[in-house]
Amino acid sequence: MHRQETQAVQCLHVPQHVIIAIIIIICHWQGVGGVIQMPRGFLPQAYELVRQRGGVCIADEVQTGFGRTGDHFWGFQSAGVMPDIVTMAKGIGNGFPMAAVVTTPEIAETMSKALHANTFGGNPMACAIGMAVLDVIEDEGIQERAKQIGGYFIKKLMKLRDDFNIVGDVRGQGLMLGLELVADRASRIPLPVAQVNKIWEDCKEMGLLIGKGGIFGSVYRIKPPMCITEADVDFAVAVLQRALEMHQERVTTKTSH
Numbered sequence: 092m093h094r095q096e097t098q099a100v101q102c103l104h105v106p107q108h109v110i111i112a113i114i115i116i117i118c119h120w121q122g123v124g125g126v127i128q129m130p131r132g133f134l135p136q137a138y139e140l141v142r143q144r145g146g147v148c149i150a151d152e153v154q155t156g157f158g159r160t161g162d163h164f165w166g167f168q169s170a171g172v173m174p175d176i177v178t179m180a181k182g183i184g185n186g187f188p189m190a191a192v193v194t195t196p197e198i199a200e201t202m203s204k205a206l207h208a209n210t211f212g213g214n215p216m217a218c219a220i221g222m223a224v225l226d227v228i229e230d231e232g233i234q235e236r237a238k239q240i241g242g243y244f245i246k247k248l249m250k251l252r253d254d255f256n257i258v259g260d261v262r263g264q265g266l267m268l269g270l271e272l273v274a275d276r277a278s279r280i281p282l283p284v285a286q287v288n289k290i291w292e293d294c295k296e297m298g299l300l301i302g303k304g305g306i307f308g309s310v311y312r313i314k315p316p317m318c319i320t321e322a323d324v325d326f327a328v329a330v331l332q333r334a335l336e337m338h339q340e341r342v343t344t345k346t347s348h
Contacts, residue, residue, distance in 0.1 A: 115141045118151040119166035125305030126262055126269025134170035150174035157182035158228055161238025161265030185224045189217045237317050241265040247328040255335045257282055268313040281307035293334040299327050
């Protein structure tokens, strides 16, 4: 682990008497944060330290769950940890607005000792939809498909990285991918937001919708439907390539003037 990351774990070492409660909520792949994976070894150490203090470990699987990362059904499995609570949404309903929380019997039992209500919790329609989604994921091999198509996708994006100096990094797993834009690869200074937004708008005008994220808003978050084909990937990459070329043309024109 890098020094910074080790210090981030060690910061949990505080005097026992100071702590009232510790809860750590972590998504193994940070989506809005710019498609950033937790450093290797961080989660097991963090989980261990939290549990030593009687804390609870929560895995946020809203974006990474239901096979999107390809190798595993849940993102936390990549880190080799077992959370006490798992929160999930989005993929659970395939567009239907629903979410769920899964936890241990011991933690669930505490809910019987406090007033808690959910108007729409456990309604039959949501449950039926959730079960149907799970059936499709299993029957149609959606997780394996995310791994295969995701591998094809990231190789295409890496080719863009090789061809364009402003593509500073390509990263991700399965169909949770990120493309980071920089002023130049040597300095790795984030590309100005106005330029990031212009390329993003050009993509939209050509029929490609992608997200944005990262601390500086300079990472394109690519999380397509898990049913996409290689032809869809080819189209997306072609649009990104053309948008990056248009950016280069604007920069060249401005420089020449």
